[in-house]
Amino acid sequence: MRYARIFALHFQQAFALRSRSVVWFLIALLNPLTYFLFWSGAYAGNQALFTQWNLSSLATYYFLLVIAGSLLIVHIEEDVAHWDIQQGGLSRYLLKPFSYIRLKFFEELPWRIIQGFFGVIIFTAFWIMFGSFVSVARTVPAILFAIGIAFCGYIISFLFKMIVGLSALWLTDYSGLQQLVEAVILIFAGMLMPLEFLPNIIRQIAFSLPFSYIIYFPLVAFQGKLTAIESVRTIGIQIVWIVILAGIYQLLWKKGLRLFTGLGQ
Amino acid sequence: MKKYLKVYRALIHLNFSALVVYRANVINNILGSTVWGVFSLVSIILLTSRTTSVFGWTRYEILLLSGVYALFIGIFHTLFSRNFERLTYLIRLGMLDAILTKPLDSQFLVSTSIINFTSTIRILLGLAFTWYIVSIAHVAVTLPLIGLFCIGICIGLLLLYSIWFIVATLIIWYPDLSNLIEFLYSASNIGRYPREMYAHVNQFLFLFILPLTFMVIAPTKILLTKVTVFDALGLLMFAAFFFVCSRLFWKFALRFYTSASS
Numbered sequence: 002m003r004y005a006r007i008f009a010l011h012f013q014q015a016f017a018l019r020s021r022s023v024v025w026f027l028i029a030l031l032n033p034l035t036y037f038l039f040w041s042g043a044y045a046g047n048q049a050l051f052t053q054w055n056l057s058s059l060a061t062y063y064f065l066l067v068i069a070g071s072l073l074i075v076h077i078e079e080d081v082a083h084w085d086i087q088q089g090g091l092s093r094y095l096l097k098p099f100s101y102i103r104l105k106f107f108e109e110l111p112w113r114i115i116q117g118f119f120g121v122i123i124f125t126a127f128w129i130m131f132g133s134f135v136s137v138a139r140t141v142p143a144i145l146f147a148i149g150i151a152f153c154g155y156i157i158s159f160l161f162k163m164i165v166g167l168s169a170l171w172l173t174d175y176s177g178l179q180q181l182v183e184a185v186i187l188i189f190a191g192m193l194m195p196l197e198f199l200p201n202i203i204r205q206i207a208f209s210l211p212f213s214y215i216i217y218f219p220l221v222a223f224q225g226k227l228t229a230i231e232s233v234r235t236i237g238i239q240i241v242w243i244v245i246l247a248g249i250y251q252l253l254w255k256k257g258l259r260l261f262t263g264l265g266q
Numbered sequence: 267m268k269k270y271l272k273v274y275r276a277l278i279h280l281n282f283s284a285l286v287v288y289r290a291n292v293i294n295n296i297l298g299s300t301v302w303g304v305f306s307l308v309s310i311i312l313l314t315s316r317t318t319s320v321f322g323w324t325r326y327e328i329l330l331l332s333g334v335y336a337l338f339i340g341i342f343h344t345l346f347s348r349n350f351e352r353l354t355y356l357i358r359l360g361m362l363d364a365i366l367t368k369p370l371d372s373q374f375l376v377s378t379s380i381i382n383f384t385s386t387i388r389i390l391l392g393l394a395f396t397w398y399i400v401s402i403a404h405v406a407v408t409l410p411l412i413g414l415f416c417i418g419i420c421i422g423l424l425l426l427y428s429i430w431f432i433v434a435t436l437i438i439w440y441p442d443l444s445n446l447i448e449f450l451y452s453a454s455n456i457g458r459y460p461r462e463m464y465a466h467v468n469q470f471l472f473l474f475i476l477p478l479t480f481m482v483i484a485p486t487k488i489l490l491t492k493v494t495v496f497d498a499l500g501l502l503m504f505a506a507f508f509f510v511c512s513r514l515f516w517k518f519a520l521r522f523y524t525s526a527s528s
Contacts, residue, residue, distance in 0.1 A: 024445045028452045035455065036313070038463045043317040174290060177297030184305040193309055198316060 003099070004107050012111035019115060026119040029070040036193065037063035053197065058224060061136050062195055064127045065220050070192060072117030073151065073215055075158045077109045078182075081166025082175045092263035102163060102250065109159065138225030146232035147222035153239035154215045160246035161211060167250070170257035191217030211242040270374060281381040295384035299343070303391040306336050306458070321462035326403040327490060328460065333399050334486045335458035337392030338419055338426075343385035346427055347451070349377050350434045354444035357437050360525035373516050377431065405489060418485030421505045425481045426454060428508035431516065438519040457482040477504045 015022065040059050054062075085091040094101045128135050138144050165182050169175040187193055188203075190212035196204050207213050218235045221227055227235065285292055310332040314325045323331070353376050356362045365375045400407055430450050437443055456464070461479040464472055484501040487493040 018442060020440065021442055021445055024443055024449050028445075028449050031449075031452045032455070035459065038466060039313060039320065039459060041466065042320040042460075042463055043313075047317050172294075174294050177294035177301075180298035181301045184301045187305065188309065188312070193312060199312060200315060203312075 004103060007099075007104065008107040008110060011108050012114075015111035015115050022112065022115045023119065025112075026071055026116045029074075029116065029120070030067050030123065032192070033063040033066040033070065040194070054195065057134050058136050058226075059195075060127075060131070060134060061224055062220055064124050064135075065137075065223055066192065066216070067123055068117055068120030069151075069154075069216050069220055071120045072113050073154050073158050073219065074186070074190075075109055075113065075155070075162040077105055077159065078162045078166040078175075078179060080108070081105065081163060082169035082179070086166070086169040086261065087173060089263035091261055101254075105163065106159060113155070136225070137223055140225075142229060143222070143225050143227075143232075146227070146229065146236070147219065150214075150222045150227075150232065150235055150239065151219040153236055153243065154219045157211050157239060157242050157246060158215045160243065160250055161215075164246065164250050164253060167253045167257055170253070170260050186212050186215070189213060190215050191220065195221075211246065214239045214242055270370070273370065274378060277379060278381060281383065285383050292384060295382070296387055299340075299385050299387040300391070303336055303340065303388040306339075307332060307391065307395050310458070321460045323460045323462075326399060327486075330396065330399045330403065330405070330489065331460070331482060331486045332458055333392055333396035334419075334489070335392070335482045337389055337396055338422060338457075338482050338485070339454060340385055340388030340390075340392050341419070342423055342426055342454075343388060344382050345423075346377060346430065347385075347447075348380040348382045350430055350447050350450070352376075352380055353434050354437050354441075354447055357523070358441045358444055362523060363525045366520070366523075372520070373431070373513065377427070400489070406491075407489060411489065411491070415485050415488045418488050418501065421501050422481035422485055424509055425477060425501065425505040426457075428505065428512040429477065430454075431512040432508065435512070435515050435519045438523050453478065477508065480504055 037060060040063075041056060044056050044059065085094065091101075094104060097104070138147055165175070165179060168178055172178060188199075189207040189210050191207070196207050196213060196217050199207060207217075214235065218227070218239075222232060222235070310329060314320070314328055318325050320328060356365065356376070362372075362376075366372050368375060399405075430447075433446055433450055437446060440446075456475055456478040461476075461483055464475045464479060467475070480497065480501040484493060484497040487497055
């Protein structure tokens, strides 16, 4: 109940700043649409090269990516690294009888929900206009699996970004690492293109990293491209990543907290 | 003019001193610039890995466009983009007064105070990649062509600067929208793809996108000796139009600026 109230308070704040959310959403919208336009041209000239994918599944992938990019890519790292660690705001959290990571979880969630909602509006409009063109999972089990995969993807994304944020306890200025992480996520999560299109070796690397489980697998699950066994396997791997990342977070939190100095707070 | 050149020389000196003092910051910024420079090139290599031509552009031509874009955006980020980030803070925190009261043109001061030397990494990456593509695609590059190319890049920079400045000026009315600058970083990417690609989108939307498609495509076509009158005139006219608009819009917007002490 306490956390529900915290969530409600942060939701109010995020809703009050909804125009900022619109701009963030536009950023999340721009890249997938640009990539889709590019692929539509590439597809028109070389259809034989796109086995297992056609223009309809590509369009669905990129429109779902608009939702996934807004909903599943967490941006808590700047809050943690800059405002809490660099500026010393962490002191306020340490004095409260709440878990820091849970507070951050409920601080971030409203922003994702609001921006994801804009994505849902765009996708729905696309669906209404080009209904036959959209290829999504239509059976109840497939949709439930997809929701489960997306939920696990969000947790992986959140834990990973918290770890990136905590790196500021050692680095202080983490901006270089943050930009490296953003670029790596764009390529290996499937935000640039479906992972099948990547050269073999890069694809293998992508599947062995956690990022594909944040974006790519939820997307193909919602497209109905995963069988029940593949979905269960995906959720299993996601749980393993969640355990690993939670362990790393705990370790960094315990070790890093000793280094924190909140001068003047 | 002489006064402004003198001030700009002093700014270069000040920025270089700051660069040397905060070394850890420099390493971080170099890492960031290198990452995005490499990413923009790797991403286009990956995107074109399955195709030989897109929208009438061959793979090498698209790679060349990306190389020129990396060079172009490297120059832009070195000279201007950090200033726009700073402008949002100045407006939000009501600190623009300090600039407005100086005996210099305020647009000049807000646009040029920060020189981000670490972004020169992107210029070097762009130059190296462009040179590599030019040599493997056997593009015949002559000195007059390079001269024209440089002029094209300068006009393109003026166009992009003016568009960024107009959008950044909006923050005077909407100080909460400081993330518009982040949007501009993404929107500038429109210039690294063929213009024909955007012809498929809604015509109204295409009109908004169109100016951004001139800034890099025209100089690239100069290198490829494929530049048309439409490309050259389009670049020149959009740059002039948007620059005049940015001046007028800034002067108009300042009437609505209110600082903490105003």
